[in-house]
Amino acid sequence: MQDYLFYLFALLTLGCGSMIVLSRNPINSAMFLVLAIASMAGLFVLLHAFFLAAVQVLVYAGAVMVLFLFVIMLLDLKVEQRRRMNTLGIIMGFVSVGTIIAVMLHGVVATPVTPVLEVARHDGATEPLGQLLFSHYVLPFEILSVLLLVAMVGVILLSKKELK
Amino acid sequence: MNYSLISMEIAVVLLGLGLLLADLWLAPPAKVRLGYVAAVGLALIFGWSFTFSGTPSALAFSDMYVLDPLALYFKRFSLLAAIVVLIMSVGFAERIAAGISEFYALILFALAGMMFAASANDLAMLFVAMELITVTFYVLTSFQRARLASLEGGVKYLIIGALSSAFLVYGIALIFGTTGQLNFDQIAAVASKYEDNKIFLLGVFFVLVGLCFKIAAFPAHIWTPDVYQGSPVPAAAFLAVGSKAAGFALLLRVLFTAVPGITNGWNHLLIALAIVTILYGNLCAIPQRNLKRILGYSSIANAGYLLLGVAALNNAGRAAILYYLGGYLFAVLAAFLVILIVMNDAEGEDISVLAGLNQRSPLLAAVLTCALVSLAGIPPLAGFFGKFLLIRAVLDEAANNPACYWLVAVACFGVVVSIYYYFGVIRAIYWSKDPPVLSPIPVPRVLGAALVFCLLGMLYLGLFPNHLVETTQDAVKFWAGR
Structure with a gap:
């Protein structure tokens, strides 16, 4: 059960994270950021870090996001929506993100599964x-x-x- | 626990808070002079730092904070830089529209961050100290918000700074995830078990990338010229000297205290980083016409030379880094002081404003020439001896690793290229045809004193290097033997 929840929240975080970057409407980006933060709070709950999860929702998804939306409201949105994406920029972005992902995957695959470290757990x-x-x-x-x-x-x- | 160990940092923070409060009651002309108050305060703390010289090495705050000769060296270095930068800021006050006392206070808070960074012995301390420095510089670089260039520099610094902070904190998370340790000594104790663990290596590598941002080395160097060009002159000077030194303090501690085994295995990576940084900085500086941009690229190139000392993997190299930073401090601060005084007289940062400088103010011309000659590494000034020590340290290592010869060759090539573009500036000072203005440039007395101080520093370190060389070697030997 916990594993399924982990993959669910992790996929949600990743998906919403990419949508923040990909969507051209700043309000949509901000809303996806709220979702990404909320699903990260879910990951914290799975790690038994309940306090951190609560703070994540209260402070980031709540207070900080409201400020974000205020700022977006005060700025001119049309310019950002009309702005054309730079092809070279997109290619470079995908190449660099792809490289980092490839290196990370290589690292994870090459590392033998080690026993979980005994760290003091306080259940959040x-x-x-x-x-x-x-x-x-x-x-x-x-x-x-x-x-x-x-x-x-x-x-x-x-x-x-x-x-x- | 010995709380008196952090008394220097506490004094600096209190001085900063005092300035913020004093701002409430003072009239505007008096606010400008607060900079002198801060400089005198720092001079007192600098003197006080010598009472700590006797203490060999002390740990505090659950071993997160270490006070050893290495930390003391970097603390004195940052204090000295901050004193000169504060004096510069007083000379720059006219051009800051609002909040001059906050400008002084922010310099002090950045200084506190650098002093904590010098003593960091834990990844949590490393991150917090680095963020304190970086966040303060976000504000300092964009301080002249009426100027578009200043805002542009601030935004670029913010974006690349945030990206490299992300790398840094990701790396720290990976290190903590694999080892369960944050303390450098404890990481060192278990690191040999994890030398094949790719995730741990990735963590260390990401921390290295994060630190490269601070020292303006490849792969996180791209912000440097734009930020130097845009930010107020004192902020750029402090960024070039203090922030880079703090980055090297952290880099040395991470690489040689926390993960010495991995560092030795990464000698080729470090050599490659140094080579790319030297080539990038020097070659890109050639076509530049803006003085602050030239110093920006020169700052990248110097980060590359300093990386020679890291790549040498021996005590001589680490001591040479400390010595080189000492010479670099005086040369860079002197160059920025001259730019500040010339810019107060005439707008513009192009090389052409220097035309006829030797007739307008022989002192400024002489100091700028000495600074550039020192940066280029020509005897008898401090820069030459620093480069000599660095290259000799790398050659010591060359018996074990032939790639070091390539590194030395690239470093020498870089020096030749740098002589070319530094002499472009010197030519503008002495051999410009038909300088447009020939009115003398007034040099305020305090700024003049700071100039002479930097000039004497360069000459002293170049002609009588023994004292500083011994100090740095002792500091490094003590640190290595801990």
């Missing part, structure tokens, strides 16, 4: 996650706060209407 509960974040990973976690401050300052600077 928030308590062990929080404890890890504030004990083992406290330094990267705190650096991320500086990163968020930088992002905030940067966004305000780059979008502030008046240059005084």
Whole structure:
């Protein structure tokens, strides 16, 4: 059962991911992004990372996507729809993606199936996650706060209407 | 756990926060001078860093953070670069329409990222430090948003940066998926078991690609000229020096602390990367007429020379990287300082604005000439000795691997090509026919001091290299023996 669900969600993620790139209407792309994120949340559930799945849906599929749609609404969509695809660009894109897929497949096929690593599993509960974040990973976690401050300052600077 | 180990980084972040707050109460003319405050603060931290010299090697934060002579070297390097860049930013303040104190603060936050990168001993730290640097530079490169070129540079940096971050994080996921470890020392302990595991190798390779973006080396070099051309001069200078050094700090730690066995097996790959990078940077620089683009391609070429030290796979090569970066710092900062001062006087970044520079300001002409001569690798300046050390380190390895001779041949060819295009600039300075303007260029006193500082740095490292060579060799020996 779990295997079937995995393939279902993985196919959904891949399919929606390609549709984000292929569809010419930005609203459609954004909607496919929502689907892709939701199916990735399904993959997280299969890995017993329930908290991560919930955050994925709440933050990415919910909050971030609403912002995306607002931005798309404020921009001129017609230009993007009318824009012709560059043939060379398409060919190069397919070649590079194909190469990466081929290399990955080669790697996966050539690697003998190894026993699953014994890593501490916490079944996605928030308590062990929080404890890890504030004990083992406290330094990267705190650096991320500086990163968020930088992002905030940067966004305000780059979008502030008046240059005084 | 010894929290005092990260006190330098904390001080830098606090200084940045202080600048952001001070902006609230200061009048606009005083805001510009905040840059000097920041530079003095960094100079104090630079002095303070010498109190750590005695500590041999200390790990903290569940072994994620390491403070050893190698980390200290890179921290001092970034601090020195940031001090000069802040002084440059004060000279650039007129051309930044809004938010000059935020510009200073962002430079400090990028510096904090570089200092954390210098000490990263864990893939999580590596990723976070690298993102802190990269995200800050997204903002810094597009800071002059009234200029189309600046926005273009920012967008290009953003897109290629996001792509290479994706590679990096994918690689980290593959490494963690196969080994279950993120810490460099722990990866090193198990890496020999996974040397045939293709997925693990792919993970390491993707991390390498992600780091190539930071150091502007093939295959993630394509952004460099456009971003250098578009971004504000101080941002471009910091990108060329600080960001590249941070990338090399991470590259050295990943390749030689985490996966030394794989690195030794990949000697041909590293040689190929270095060859392609050197050829691309030098050959593409020939037709360029824009000064900042020339420095962009030269930055790619220099990343290639620095990769010589990685491909040499010996301690001498790694020490040579550190020395070369030292010489590179002064030369590149001096070149960008001159561009900044000349551009303040006249719009345009074309080589032709340099016409008659030797009559308009002999100091600027002399410093730019020395910087380019040092970058080209002509004695007696620092660049020559750096290239000499790198090539000698590769030749040491050539007995084991004949491909090294090809690498040395390409490096020498690259040097000859680079002399050609650097001398195109020098010719414009001294032998231009009928320069359009001959009015003297005013050099503000502080910028002049920074220029002289860079000039002395180049001369000192070129004429008396012993001290720095010993420091770098000790740092590398200590790191290798840990």
